[in-house]
Amino acid sequence: MTRTTTAPAGRTRSPGRSARRRLGVGVACLVSTAAVLSGCALGTAGGYVPTGELGSDLEGIADLEGVEITVGSKNFNENVILGKMAIILMSAAGADVTDLTNIPGSAAARQAHLVGEIDAMWEYTGTGWITYLGETEPVQGEQEQYEAVRDADLEQNDLVWLPPAPMNNTYAFAMNPEVTEQLGITTLSQIQDLPVEERTFCVESEFTNRADGLPGMLETYGIPLEDPQGVPESNLRTYQTGAIYDATAKGECNFGEVFTTDGRILALDLTVLEDDQSYFPQYNVSLVVREELIEEHPEIEDLMAPVTEELTDEVLQELNARVDVDGEEPADVAFDWLQEQGFVQ
Known part of the structure; x- marks a missing residue:
């Protein structure tokens, strides 16, 4: 396992995305609290990311060689762990990934995603539906809530919610x-x-x-x-x-x-205790990707699906405990788990 630093901010992007990116930098300047990339950029403390190769379970499933992707996360440990997982996997598949994990606050992270400063970020179905889309009533049922937020966010904001994990952080x-x-x-x-x-x-x-x-x-x-x-x-x-x-x-x-x-x-x-009347909203996590990126590289869904399927409540409890209780680094926890599961080597 080796360590890499975050990729530089001033990289070249395809013409079709440059206008959105310039707008994103402007918005990022407003919400930044600690610029860590060159120039004015989104306030984040992404830190290092361990790197490796795709494991046998994912080998050959995706070729992202040279694809430029920015991955973000909010600034609580579970979301950072998940963000590091996405960075590790996409990097192992050949992508040139910029780490914008640990963004302070949901509002700043969401705005960066909307304007294109971030290409991919893990989000929670209940948060998307109620906080971001402004709905007042949750949708009953995990699949039903996922489909509702998936369809609405795609139509309104060109964001694609990939199939959610079993975990439900409610x-x-x-x-x-x-x-x-x-x-x-x-x-x-x-x-x-x-x-x-x-x-x-x-x-x-x-x-x-x-x-x-x-x-x-x-x-x-x-x-x-x-x-x-x-x-x-x-x-x-x-x-x-x-x-x-x-x-x-x-x-x-x-x-x-x-x-x-x-x-x-x-x-x-x-x-x-089991919520046997299903009162609380569903907060299943899903990797949310900008539509333009997933259309150009649909193999991202194939890469992430086997990993997402393994993210249960019990798995996240264990990974969160390693950070919150034992004091380990989210990036190390993410890499170790991916390696244990055979997703990276």
Whole structure:
């Protein structure tokens, strides 16, 4: 395994894309917080990327020799890990890849994607549908939500959502081992069968006010908030997002708000309750590619599909834990996993 630095910003592009790229640089100047490429460019701390060759499972599946591709990501570890995976795979297939991972904020990353400063970035179906496209109601069903955002973003923005991964980084509630054994429940519906005093929740303040947050969830499951026979407000404990995991592990509440692919679920041995009424929106991850690029190089979909299919909740929990808990570099974690799976060598 060797290390490479990010490719220079001032490379030559095909005439059909140059106008969009110049516009992208202008927008990037507005949203940049730390220019790391030459000249004015998108604020990012992409860092190094390990390189290798395609493994036997992907060998010959795609030839991207000389194709110039810019890959971005948002600035949270899961998205950075996924971004590094895409960079490693495309580079191994011969592409000249620029690393714009770790962009501060969803708004900046999305804008860069829209104007063409980024060619490819992993996105979440619920985020695309609700945050970017402005829809107010999630679509029920993973495939249905994917198809809705895929069709709308292609029509409106010329962005192609490749088939999504099984992983679904959505909201959930989890219990520590002692509570799991004591209560003996596995679904959110079963909370209704518990005594009121056992219905205690650790949540972040934003979650109590979101349209897809706690009040709607409790209403859906028949234990409405602020109802003495449902969930009295005194049963809520409010924390910063990161502190909820520790509070749940310590038993300061029975049910802690979590994200389903967070590595701390594994590290703290938490058990996630099944959302058996399908209340929470779907947040399956998909590599989103500019239409022009995927039309010119449809083999990108063939390259990414076998990898995407292996990205389950459990896999992402393990990879996230290696970064969030163990302190490893996202690029190393991405390369190691791809190598273990036979995708690179």
